[in-house]
Amino acid sequence: MRKILVTGALGQIGCELVPALRQHFGADQVIASDIRMAHSSRTSSNTGAPSADGDYEYLDCTQTQHLQDIVRLHDVGTIYHLAALLSAVAEEKPQFAWSLNMGGLYNVLEAARRNGCAVFFPSSIGAFGPTTPRDHTPQVTIQRPTTMYGVAKVSGELMSDYYALRFGVDSRGLRLPGLISNTAPPGGGTTDYAVDIFYQAVRYRHYACFLRPDTRLDMMYMPDAIRAMMELMQAEPSGLHHRNAYNVTAMSIAPEELAGQIRKHIPEFIIDYEVDPVRQAIADSWPRSVDDQAAHADWNWAPKYDLETMTEDMITKVRQKLNKENLHAP
Secondary structure (H helix, E strand, O other), X not given: OOEEEEEOOOOOOHHHHHHHXXXXXXXXXXXXXXXXXXXOOOOOOOOOOOOXXXXXXXXXXXXXXHHHHHHHHOOEEEEEEOOOOOHHHHHHOHXXXXXXXXXXXXXXXXXXXXXXXXXXXXXXXXXXXXXXXXXXXXXXXXXXXXOHHHHHHHHHHXXXXXXXXXXXXXXXXXXXXXXXXXXXXXXXXXXXXXXXXXXXXHHHOEEEEOOOOOOOEEEEEHHHHXXXXXXXXXXXXXXXXXXXXXXXXXXXXXXXXXXXHHHOOOOOOEEEEOOXXXXXXXXXXXXXXXXXXXXXXXXXXXXXXXXXXXXXXXXXXXXXXXXXXXXXXX
16 A cells, blocks of 8 residues: 655644544554654654654645655655645735645645645635625535635635546545644634634633624534545545535534533633634635535535534543643643
């Protein structure tokens, strides 16, 4: 078996995807990489990143030759390309966001073309815009995003389609909703409130949310997202009719609804609202819910976590994590 390379492995998705891939395929089959330096070639940083049971490479995806060298050195056959700036940060640095998000993907697709690799590219609900139907957003619909993050995601979907049609690259992708993780800290996304709220609730019983209380957005618990990525990449290619842009979802929630669910476990929890106009505008341009029937039909996608089960598991895991950190505090 040829090896798997994960770019952006120290990010929110990568720090959970890499261990899942290593558990499924074997530790020596998965190469974690990121622009940040790990402690050694077989260890991770303290960000909840991949553990010390597999190889790590420093990799800047905008450096074409460096990427090509790593792919050839490790005989990589599949690339999960996660390296990118998230929505809110991308709006602060739009020129750099385009260079990284699109330049990095182009280099990955070129490496895949030259070396016969399959590619996973995570698109997003950010690929939609204010003129897209916001409820039950169709699989195929108008995409006119108003953020640099969204523009890059739409462009990435199209570029991946092009490489599949023109060069036969086995490229596949998901339009991911907001992801809720108990492993990595928030990384600059518009839906990050749904991660930070759990840490603040467990620590302080209080959270100041940067979105309005009724801002409904699609969300998914990270274990479901990781499973969706792996299942898509292992699906029979002949059945994939929307290979680079599958809508997937698990739950559609608003901050006030999530806070109510948290109060079932932490009754004294209080939420306030200090709305950030930039992130609120981004959220208002995204779908409230998407239609993922194509994913159900083509590769039997189905989430396992809903709002209730996700909240219970998040609170349990966050408590365990914070207790462990306190035990090791000086």
